[in-house]
Amino acid sequence: MLIAQLTDFHATVPGATAGGVDTRAAFRALIAHVRALAPRPDLLLVSGDLAETGVDAEYAFVLEGLESLGIPFVAVPGNHDLRAPLRRVLARHTGTEPDHLGLVRELDGLRVIGLDTLVEGASHGALLPAQLVWLERTLGADAGRPTLVFLHHPPFATGLPAMDEIGLREGRAELAALLEGRRDILGLVCGHVHRAITGGFAGHRVFIAPSASHQFALDFAGPGFRVVREPAQIALHRVADGRLVSYLIPGPAL
Structure with a gap:
């Protein structure tokens, strides 16, 4: 199975930019690029920050582009998203729990669990008790099935x-x-950082995908974020023989 992970679109309303970047143009280029991928992905994971301000028009723009690909996709929110409009516009593609947008999907023997780390009104992430109870129940419902977990905020220090x-x-x-000690977890994949980074958490591999729009500088000392004009990349994950292998491929040129 081939999975494309797309993250951090920060799609705006017409005429607006995000960090000085025309994210609508970047998203259109991304959609064209994914459409041309060969082989074609079996699934798209959208790991948050679909929108810049969380209004319906931003989500409608993203929905139109993603659905035009004809590839199944699922989405969890990031810190720029808002649950109510995301739930309203992308109802078929996100979670349905009353307190959060965590989700579980199964495809060709793979279980995909999406976690909602959004704290509305803040930039940091959290997994609150209701979602942790849901996750424990979800993990226990089909223990042993190969499982990929995706979320917006990375669970380890970068x-x-x-x-x-x-x-x-x-x-x-x-x-x-x-998650610790579970042999059914293939790995975790995240967004948020606008850079490709790998690490570990609870004995499992974690892959942070770069933004599908714009990247932040690799700054180990700075207090803020600086957009850098680096080539876009797309993350691909291949699941075969009970293993997860991740790749970065050149993204669309703007």
């Missing part, structure tokens, strides 16, 4: 101070306790 300040602040220890 070493980038500005990003770690707005990382997963709450629920990290509880998440580790739920």
Whole structure:
């Protein structure tokens, strides 16, 4: 199975930009690029920050582009998203729990679990008790099935101070306790950082995908974020023989 992970579109309303970047143009280029991929992905994982301000028009723009690909996709929110409009516009592609947008999907023997780390009104992430209870129940419902977990905020420290300040602040220890020692977890994939980074968490590999729109500087000392004009990349994940292998391929040229 081939999975394309797309993250951090920051799609705006017409005429607006995000960080000085025309993210609508970047998203259109991304859609054209994914459409031309060969082989064609079996599934798209959208790991948050679909929109810049979280209004319906931004989500409608993203929905139109993603659905035009004809590839199944699922989405969890990032810190720029808002649950109500995301739930309203992308109802078929996100979670349906009353308290969060966590989701579970099964495709060709693979279980995909999406976690909602959004704290509305803040940039950092959290996994609150209701979602942790849901996750424990979900993991236990089909124990042993190969499982890929995706979320917006990485669960480990990246070493980038500005990003770690707005990382997963709450629920990290509880998440580790739920995942540690499980042999059915193939790995975790995230967004948020606008850079490709790999790490580990609770004994599992974690892959952070770069933004499908724009990247942030690799800054180990700076207090803020600086957009850098680096080539776009797309993350691909291949699941075969009970293993997850991740790749970066050149993204669309703007």
